[in-house]
Amino acid sequence: MPHIFDADVVSAILGHMNGDHTDDNLLIARAFAPVGATPEDEITDAVMTDLDGDGGVWEVTRPGATSELRIAWPSGPITERRAVRREVVALYDLACEKLGIEPRPHA
Template sequence: MTHSFDPDIIAAILHHMNDDHTDDNLLIVRAFATDGEGEVADAVMTGFDGDGGDWTYTLDGAASEVRVPWPGGPISERPAVRREVVALYDLACERLGIEPRPHA
């Protein structure tokens, strides 16, 4: 069964991703939803659970959604969300041939 996180945890992480990591959202969408093709105008993380994250985005003027599974498999703890989003970022950079920035 898929783990559901507390709504307060979801809201805090979505706020962080959508305020502090807008470029990472775009990168993840470009890598996992479009394979780097087309012009992604915006990307917003809209949710997540123990199996993966959800993003909405605009590609060539059309709104779409993508669900990306966590690279390390299902999770159930809040700290694992950060680990998996960082892993998605790293994989997105690899897919798109971009040098990832160092992680703090």
């Protein structure tokens, strides 16, 4: 059973990701979602909707359809809030690598 973070922790992280990192959400979704059947099926939006100790969840939008995308944390299950940032940054770095994009420096 995955670790469940307090609702206020999840809300704060989702607010941060969806307020300050919309481009990162889209990049992560494009890298980890199944490829669409045609180029017209490219993901146009991604919103982080949930997370737990096993991974994050995004609502992914393609023309005419939305779906849920669950991605496991790269380092495995976590139980501490501070580990969420580390894992999201790792997902971002992996997404950049998969898509051939130069990652920005991390503060």
